[in-house]
Amino acid sequence: MPIPSKTRSLGGICLVAGALALSACAGNVPAPTEQVTLSDNIIRNAExxxxxxxxxxxxxxxxxxxEGARREMQDENNEKALRLAEEAEVDARLAELKARTATTKEAVAAVQSSIDTLRRELNAGPMNRPTS
Structure with missing residues (x-):
């Protein structure tokens, strides 16, 4: 049985209205001020x-x-601003982890050097010297 043309038209109108409503919601992203503040704090932690x-x-x-996120917020491109602020957070966290890893490796190397020095001193101590 064919669908009446009024029903098809109403269905098409509903689809268009739904699509417009979804696109309006997507463009209505609030300014990501909290994310920008969080990213800024994490950058400082990394430094x-x-x-x-x-x-x-x-x-x-x-x-x-x-900085790109801040520019996009000024231009009211909040969706892009949010994405950039989130990416900034991830990059800053990676920078912080790499820095902490490098610092830890340096500390381990210093401790290992001290251990090696102590071993040499112990091996050269009075117990290992020939007696006359």
Missing amino acids: EAGAVQHSPVELNMARDKL
Whole structure:
């Protein structure tokens, strides 16, 4: 049985109205101020952890993306601003982890060097010297 044309028209109108409603919701993203603040704080944590020295590429990527997020917020492109702010957070977390890893490796190397020195001193101690 064929569908009456009024029903088809009503169905088409509902589809179009639904699509418009969805697109309106998607474009109505609030300004991601909390995410920008969070990303900014994480960038500062990364800097304090030594990312400037140990992971400058990731740190600069985070800074650039955060600045991009701020520009997009000013232009009211909040969806893009949110995405950039989230990417800045991820890059900053990576920079911080790389910096902490490098710092830990340096500390381990220093401890290992001290252990090696103590071993040499013990091996050269009075017990290992020939008696006359």
